[in-house]
Amino acid sequence: MKLAHPPRFGIAVAAHVFVLMPAIASGQDCDTVALHQGRDTPAAQGWTVNPGTLPRSVQTGGVIDGGVDAWAVDDGSTEPGSTLFYSVIPSQRQIDEGLDGGWTLAVDLRVPTDARRDVEGSPFAGYRDGQTLWQMSYGLDANGDTIVRLVTDVVTGAGPVVTLPGNDEFRTFELRYDPASGTCDLFVDGIEEFTDYTGTPLDQRIILFGAGASADAGRGHFARVQLTLDGLVPCPADLDCDLDLSLFDFLAFQNLFDAGDPAADFDGDGSLTIFDFLAFQNAFDAGCP
Numbered sequence: 001m002k003l004a005h006p007p008r009f010g011i012a013v014a015a016h017v018f019v020l021m022p023a024i025a026s027g028q029d030c031d032t033v034a035l036h037q038g039r040d041t042p043a044a045q046g047w048t049v050n051p052g053t054l055p056r057s058v059q060t061g062g063v064i065d066g067g068v069d070a071w072a073v074d075d076g077s078t079e080p081g082s083t084l085f086y087s088v089i090p091s092q093r094q095i096d097e098g099l100d101g102g103w104t105l106a107v108d109l110r111v112p113t114d115a116r117r118d119v120e121g122s123p124f125a126g127y128r129d130g131q132t133l134w135q136m137s138y139g140l141d142a143n144g145d146t147i148v149r150l151v152t153d154v155v156t157g158a159g160p161v162v163t164l165p166g167n168d169e170f171r172t173f174e175l176r177y178d179p180a181s182g183t184c185d186l187f188v189d190g191i192e193e194f195t196d197y198t199g200t201p202l203d204q205r206i207i208l209f210g211a212g213a214s215a216d217a218g219r220g221h222f223a224r225v226q227l228t229l230d231g232l233v234p235c236p237a238d239l240d241c242d243l244d245l246s247l248f249d250f251l252a253f254q255n256l257f258d259a260g261d262p263a264a265d266f267d268g269d270g271s272l273t274i275f276d277f278l279a280f281q282n283a284f285d286a287g288c289p
């Protein structure tokens with residue numbers, strides 16, 4: 001069933017004009033700003049690929065590692081340009097929301113064993129919030145234990161190191177930003193391993209992971225990289241998750257409605273009717289908190 005637009009929007013727009021808009025899953029959670037998961041290429045999950053200048057120095061691909069789906073990044077060179085990373089640019093609203101309400105950068109990762117332990121540390125994940133660089137770099141030490149370095153020097157990549165026994169299992173590394181202190185705590189598998197990591201000043205807005213160091217090598221199996229906003233208050237009418245209400249949310253609603261997506265059932269009666277348009281319009285008019 002196709003319904004006329006509520007006249008107060010005053011814009012007659014055919015849904016098929018907007019087929020290029022990203023599909024919006026039912027119940028989409030706007031608090032996830034960026035997500036890589038599993039063994040599909042991050043390029044298919046909204047990440048931009050940024051290869052270094054030295055061709056074929058970093059190998060990538062999907063793997064199943066001990067039953068876990070992951071994306072492998074193998075930096076085999078310490079030559080200039082031997083990097084490859086994936087990036088997402090957050091909006092200023094997302095940045096501000098994270099600074100106000102906190103954020104978490106979560107990485108499920110295993111560092112596989114290889115023969116280059118003396119130069120490991122290229123695999124990394126980080127967030128640059130427009131003011132500060134927050135970055136975890138991963139490797140193995142001479143004993144084969146997993147190390148995570150919290151970078152405080154963007155040029156040298158130096159910073160405090162946390163060592164964790166062995167490298168058999170995937171671990172969950174979380175940087176949790178506390179707006180009260182303006183610092184991050186590092187949790188590994190839910191246990192606080194480092195307190196009040198300060199990051200280092202840098203005026204850049206980006207979320208990124210991969211192989212970040214020319215002068216370092218190393219391998220990382222990334223099962224998940226996810227940046228979430230901890231304090232975000234849900235705004236049901238913000239269907240495109242840009243943390244603002246605009247015409248695009250109305251268009252997104254129309255697309256959901258036309259597709260018969262249950263997410264368009266705004267009055268929750270189990271069917272899609274003109275009353276869902278009205279309910280959406282009410283939510284839209286109520287604004288975001």
Ligand SMILES: [Ca+2]
Binds near residue numbers: 075
């Ligand atoms: Ca390298």
Ligand SMILES: [Ca+2]
Binds near residue numbers: 240
């Ligand atoms: Ca929106």
Ligand SMILES: [Ca+2]
Binds near residue numbers: 264265266267
């Ligand atoms: Ca309904």
